[in-house]
Amino acid sequence: xxxxxxxxxxxxxxxxxxxxxxxxxxxxxxxxxxxxxxxxxxxxxxxxxxxxxxxxxxxxxxxxxxxxxxxxxxxxxxxxxxxxxxxxxxxxxxxxxxxxxxxxxxxxxxxxxxxxxxxxxxxxxxxxxxxxxxxxxxxxxxxxxxxxxxxxxxxx
Amino acid sequence: xxxxxxxxxxxxxxxxxxxxxxxxxxxxxxxxxxxxxxxxxxxxxxxxxxxxxxxxxxxxxxxxxxxxxxxxxxxxxxxxxxxxxxxxxxxxxxxxxxxxxxxxxxxxxxxxxxxxxxxxxxxxxx
Numbered sequence: 001x002x003x004x005x006x007x008x009x010x011x012x013x014x015x016x017x018x019x020x021x022x023x024x025x026x027x028x029x030x031x032x033x034x035x036x037x038x039x040x041x042x043x044x045x046x047x048x049x050x051x052x053x054x055x056x057x058x059x060x061x062x063x064x065x066x067x068x069x070x071x072x073x074x075x076x077x078x079x080x081x082x083x084x085x086x087x088x089x090x091x092x093x094x095x096x097x098x099x100x101x102x103x104x105x106x107x108x109x110x111x112x113x114x115x116x117x118x119x120x121x122x123x124x125x126x127x128x129x130x131x132x133x134x135x136x137x138x139x140x141x142x143x144x145x146x147x148x149x150x151x152x153x154x155x156x
Numbered sequence: 157x158x159x160x161x162x163x164x165x166x167x168x169x170x171x172x173x174x175x176x177x178x179x180x181x182x183x184x185x186x187x188x189x190x191x192x193x194x195x196x197x198x199x200x201x202x203x204x205x206x207x208x209x210x211x212x213x214x215x216x217x218x219x220x221x222x223x224x225x226x227x228x229x230x231x232x233x234x235x236x237x238x239x240x241x242x243x244x245x246x247x248x249x250x251x252x253x254x255x256x257x258x259x260x261x262x263x264x265x266x267x268x269x270x271x272x273x274x275x276x277x278x279x280x281x282x
Contacts, residue, residue, distance in 0.1 A: 002193045069209065070193035078207040090274025097178065097266040100215040101259075104174040104222070108167045115163040123245045124164055126252030131171070134259060 005071040009155055015064040019146075022057035023139055025050045026132075033132045041119035048113060054135075055110040062103050069096075075156040081149075088149055095145045102138040105131060161243040162233060168255045169229045173222035175262035181214045182269055188213035 004011065029050035032043050081088045109131050116124050181188065189198045190208040202208060271277050 003196065066212070069211065070191065073209055074193045074207045086274045087276045087279040090270045090276040093270040093274065094267050096211050097182075097270070098263060100211070100218070101175055101178060101263060101266075103215075104219065105171055105259075108171045111163060112167045115160045117160075121160065123248035124160075124252070126249045127164070127168060127255055128252075130252070130256040130259075134256075134263070138263075 002074045003070045004067055005075070008068055008071045011064050011068045012150075012154070015061060015068065016146075018057050018060045018064065019143060022054055022061055023143055025053040025057065026136055026139055029054060030132055030136045033129055036118045036122075036125055037129055044118060047118075051110050051113045055106055058103065058106040062099065065099065076153055079156075080153050085152070088152065091145045092149060095142050098138045099142055102135060102142075105135055105138075109135060157233065157241055157243070161248075162230075164243065164248065165233060165251070166226055166230055168251050170222055170226040172255045172258040173225045174218050175259045177221040178214060178218035179262040179265050181217050182266065186214075186217065188217055 029047055032047040032050070035041075035043070077089060077092065081092065109128075112124070112128055112131070116128075118125060118128070180186070187200060188210060189200055190202055190210045191198055191212055192203075192206060192208050194207060199208070202210070
């Protein structure tokens with residue numbers, strides 16, 4: 001028996017629900033951050049709150065994802081995707097690599113935001129804004145690929 | 157150095173180094189322990205025909221290596237830089253652009269590596 005395989009479906013559901021909150025908060029965060037580029041700094045507190053929510057939900061999504069990875073790997077990836085749909089494994093692998101980098105990025109993003117004021121230190125937006133964009137690209141890639149792969153084969 | 161400037165530098169170094177070391181682990185095929193889910197064990201070798209996962213140790217390698225470099229940079233900055241010196245605006249911008257470029261290049265490499273390996277490009281006809 002593979003680690004946590006009996007709880008795979010419920011954990012996958014929690015993983016999905018936490019992802020909804022994460023994507024919502026990071027996408028809203030992006031819209032406010034784009035406002036910073038245009039010189040609009042009116043919603044800084046709300047933006048900071050979105051960052052905090054994103055940090056917590058990303059951590060939850062990541063931990064659950066790491067816990068269910070062995071069951072997914074053994075029952076779906078190695079038995080179905082690798083031999084029959086290798087390109088699906090390719091999509092999945094990028095999702096995992098980017099997801100790991102996203103974890104480091106979300107902590108850096110939170111720490112950066114905690115220690116600077118966008119309206120007063122505009123030079124730091126040269127890192128903050130691209131990080132926000134990259135994090136959103138990673139998240140949306142993960143969501144689209146995960147939904148697509150789960151639609152093809154979500155359980156065994 | 158202002159606390160916000162120091163944290164900006166530290167964050168920049170950490171994120172650039174994390175993506176760099178992760179990409180290096182893939183590029184150089186660094187030998188790291190792999191988890192075997194059916195056997196509940198870790199092994200240094202990659203056995204053919206048995207499911208194994210190298211993702212966990214690849215991350216640990218990147219996070220630890222980047223953490224070590226960041227720590228060294230932190231102590232150097234703490235000791236050598238005048239407490240009242242500020243990070244120049246131009247350098248702040250340059251650092252932001254350079255770090256962004258490193259991150260994009262490393263993420264792009266990861267995508268290219270996996271898409272080539274698993275035939276995603278080929279299935280798209282590229």
